[in-house]
Amino acid sequence: MTISNDHLIIFDNVSKFYGEILGVNRLNLQIAPGITSLVGPNGAGKSTLMNLMTGLLRPTRGRITLLGIPTDQPDRLFRKVGYCTQFDSFPRGLTGREFLNSFLLVHGFDKKRANELSQLALERVNLVEAADRKVAAYSKGMRQRIRLAQSIAHEPAVLILDEPLNGLDPMVRAETIALFRRLAAEGLHLIISSHILHEVDMMSDRVVLLNNGYIVAEGNIHGVRDEMEEHPMQIFIRCDQPARLAAHVFAQNHVVEARLHDDRRGLFVKTRDADGFYLMLNRAVAEGEVNIESVAPVDDDLSAVYQYLIGTSGGSA
């Protein structure tokens, strides 16, 4: 299916340098609706990418459009875009509600509509009870949520979130991820940067892996994993006769390693052709050679891809 440029976020050969220092280099990227996660170590260029997307930074070279709108037209751009930055600071002396209201009024909404939208946003981030307290008295998690509320209050079509789960307790994290999923289901673009890989893995439709200002990989995480031919796929099979299965799989050309689990009730297999391996396994089961309890890929997740491509284990919750 082809998506028109008016529905995509497009980076066209974008570079950003801070003087001599590289921010991001020669990025070519198209982001479709759904949840896209930006993943990479500190200094990889995630926040730079987000700031470029929202016009807070200007590209040294190249061009960026969001749903067909260039980033140097904030009056058009922010009718459709909301951005929750990592800057943990607020205008002084405002309550949560006043904070949301004041910027909705700047957007151009009238007072009544601004009040309605503020209330709606506060409800969505579960902050109604604290809405009339000063933001300065909020906890870190509440500050994170009021910033999230500010970014969604004007009901944007594109939501950009820089480490939105930072500072949230597990319960609120789960609620926030559920909110992201609902928004994505409504057809929004969600672009999320996070260093918590298992959460990214859980909620993303696709990932963009960044390192040192370059895109290392992008796409559906399993698709990215499949393309990494230099790292054979690891699969764990729990079965009644792992030794027999090991002898069987060694006959296959694509299998590079087979190792028994310590409890001798399972087998780790490394293969260059996962599809071929599953086919072979099906035949073995059909022929009654083994009884299989479970089969699961061991390194078909974001953490493994991150480790292979970027070389560290990434972050964790």
Added chain:
Amino acid sequence: MSSAVHTVSNQTGGSPLPWALWLRQIAAIFRSELHKNFLGRRAILIYLLALLPLFPLLVLAVFQPSDREWKDFNNYSLIYSVLYNGLILRTVVFFGCAWIFMNLFRGEIVDRSLHYYFLSAVRREVLVVGKYFSGLVTSVVLFTFTTVVAMLLLYLPHFYSQSVRYFTEGYGLKQLLTYAGITILACIGYGAFFLVVGLFVRNPIIPALLLYGWEWLNFLLPPLLKKVSVIHYLNSLTPVPLSEGPFAVVAEPTPAWIAIPSMLGVTLLVLIIAAYRIRHMEIRYGSD
């Protein structure tokens, strides 16, 4: 999700220049900034500055000096002119405008909260206009109050009935309004200058002090250079001109019909520069 977006865009859709939306946005920015200017933590210094000339006048109202010149009503217009030029205009209005207008953008960069405006669906030029007007109204209200109250505090306690006649029947009211007008013009001119300085310079105190020195040394400058200053035009409008001393280079005052439009024209130019700057500005708090 997009109904509210349409609420705003429909109001802008009919015309190529959505003036109604811009005016609404300017009003929203203006209100928000005015609140900060008058009630924020940074306002305390401005209040102290605005009240500064009134303290000595209050003391003089209670303890009348015995010097001969204080006994003669005709000297008071000259005394006020000295007070106005030396303390109110060159110090209170100058530094007050510096503080108010530099903080409009620089203060938010220091607080790391400017990005909220940049992430709103508002043209950055509109932001400059909204903020400038908020600074202007704040400075005009406070410093016009200082100008007017200082004059009344000088005259009324010493020669009450003469002063009342002076302000109701004589030249007093005209002088009072002229001084108030000069204060307003000073806020317009200095305000635009300091707004733009706050956008370009990380530490605006240095350019403020440089301008302060330039304005004070204006009396020594050749006539052509005198005109490259705000104080020259403001002095030209003063109802009671002061002698600039034996070392002063004398230059013809600029007539009001040139001085006022020139000041307004330069202010407009400076605001255009500010709008250009803000349009191309990036948010990089770390480097600020």
